[in-house]
Amino acid sequence: MSEIYDIAVIGAGAAGSMGVLRAVLNNKKTLVFKGSRATNKRSRAMWVRKVVNMPLMFDRKRAITESVDEVFDWIQEHEYFSQKLTTIEQEASNVEKLEDGKFKITDAEGQNTYTAKFVLLCTGIMDTQPEIQGSIKPILPYANKGDVDYCIRCDGHKVINKVSATIGHTKTAAWVAALLHERYNPPEMKIFLNGKEAEWKDDAELNELIRIYNIKVIAGDILSIKADENKAMQAFEVQEADSNIEENVEVAFPMLGQIAYNELAKQVGAEITDRGNVVTNEKGESTVANFYIAGDLRQGKKYQIYTSWDMAVDSVDDMDAKLRKEYRESAKSKALANK
Ligand SMILES: Cc1cc2nc3c(=O)[nH]c(=O)nc-3n(C[C@H](O)[C@H](O)[C@H](O)COP(=O)(O)OP(=O)(O)OC[C@H]3O[C@@H](n4cnc5c(N)ncnc54)[C@H](O)[C@@H]3O)c2cc1C
Numbered sequence: 001m002s003e004i005y006d007i008a009v010i011g012a013g014a015a016g017s018m019g020v021l022r023a024v025l026n027n028k029k030t031l032v033f034k035g036s037r038a039t040n041k042r043s044r045a046m047w048v049r050k051v052v053n054m055p056l057m058f059d060r061k062r063a064i065t066e067s068v069d070e071v072f073d074w075i076q077e078h079e080y081f082s083q084k085l086t087t088i089e090q091e092a093s094n095v096e097k098l099e100d101g102k103f104k105i106t107d108a109e110g111q112n113t114y115t116a117k118f119v120l121l122c123t124g125i126m127d128t129q130p131e132i133q134g135s136i137k138p139i140l141p142y143a144n145k146g147d148v149d150y151c152i153r154c155d156g157h158k159v160i161n162k163v164s165a166t167i168g169h170t171k172t173a174a175w176v177a178a179l180l181h182e183r184y185n186p187p188e189m190k191i192f193l194n195g196k197e198a199e200w201k202d203d204a205e206l207n208e209l210i211r212i213y214n215i216k217v218i219a220g221d222i223l224s225i226k227a228d229e230n231k232a233m234q235a236f237e238v239q240e241a242d243s244n245i246e247e248n249v250e251v252a253f254p255m256l257g258q259i260a261y262n263e264l265a266k267q268v269g270a271e272i273t274d275r276g277n278v279v280t281n282e283k284g285e286s287t288v289a290n291f292y293i294a295g296d297l298r299q300g301k302k303y304q305i306y307t308s309w310d311m312a313v314d315s316v317d318d319m320d321a322k323l324r325k326e327y328r329e330s331a332k333s334k335a336l337a338n339k
Helices: 014-025 037-041 063-077 137-145 152-159 171-184 204-212 263-267 305-337
Strands: 004-010 030-033 085-088 092-097 103-107 113-121 125-127 163-167 188-192 216-218 222-227 233-239 244-248 251-254 258-260 291-293
Touching: 004 014, 004 092, 004 103, 004 305, 014 030, 014 063, 014 113, 014 305, 030 103, 092 263, 113 305, 137 222, 152 171, 152 251, 163 171, 171 188, 171 204, 188 244, 233 251, 291 305
Parallel strands: 004 030, 004 113, 030 085, 113 291, 163 188, 163 251, 188 216
Antiparallel strands: 092 103, 103 113, 125 258, 222 233, 233 244
16 A cells, blocks of 8 residues: 555745644654745745844845755754655645545656645745836846845835835735835835836825825836946836836835745635635635645735744644544544453
């Protein structure tokens, strides 16, 4: 008979690495799909550089990937725990719930399948990038450098003393511009609609805030990004009615929504919100029994490293409680039979 794992963790970013660590420390037979170069590249984990909103993370160049490596190294160095863990260095391509309630998980090549009693899905989300002349490529070097940011709670403070902007036509883009003004009062605050119609056109409160906070709304398409000699972002070239203009901007936050990596949750029939997050109970169990979600993919949580860690621990402990209950019931029945 093929091996049956207690817990299969899919994804090894912030949530997945903590899920794996908790599972082996709880003495569970654990399987992890760490993902591939392609899934890593499109994950948020890969874009997080220095973290300043968490103790013990300040000095990391690549905060999440470094901590993930440390988790797996530590497990490898401890024979007892390393024997508890099977690592698949690729992505999971399919999850199916079997009639007996277990899950069958297929690897990326479709060659191998694995069976687990519980699944913890930690595949995350990605922020939607603004298109410049039909491509997201022009923004990427600035995202890499940290002049373009995506998380207000992580990087909002960067607008202090900087000409700042949000990019987007969504109400969120306008609310975030207002928040950054209220919290940090940067010298200038702008919103780049990038050729789209503002969604707050009929929202009296937002229109009033934009007016009284002196937030400049720039309508035209962004054509290019200008940098100084140190490659720091300086300005956006924008198409206006008659001619192109240059608008200074040193820090920008795209606010265009998200791409949720929820395919595997959809495959098992879990309920998904309009934004693509997976609906769960407070322990992270989705509407499919024993199929859990941790990290940014879970509905209604802060998108942060420490919340991802906490979610993973709550979920794995809940699985552990169910497994121990099974063990307890079986121990009691055996004791009764032996009386
Ligand atoms: C630019 C930026 C800066 C940030 N800064 C901070 C900060 O300073 N502080 C903070 O607390 N938070 C920060 N965050 C938020 C933080 O990155 C996320 O909250 C956190 O990474 C979410 O963890 P996660 O496990 O859900 O997803 P991720 O960490 O993104 O991990 C997802 C993992 O799933 C894997 N994967 C995807 N699909 C599959 C598949 N089919 N099979 C197997 N594996 C798969 C990927 O390869 C990846 O390893 C920042 C985010 C961004 C974008």
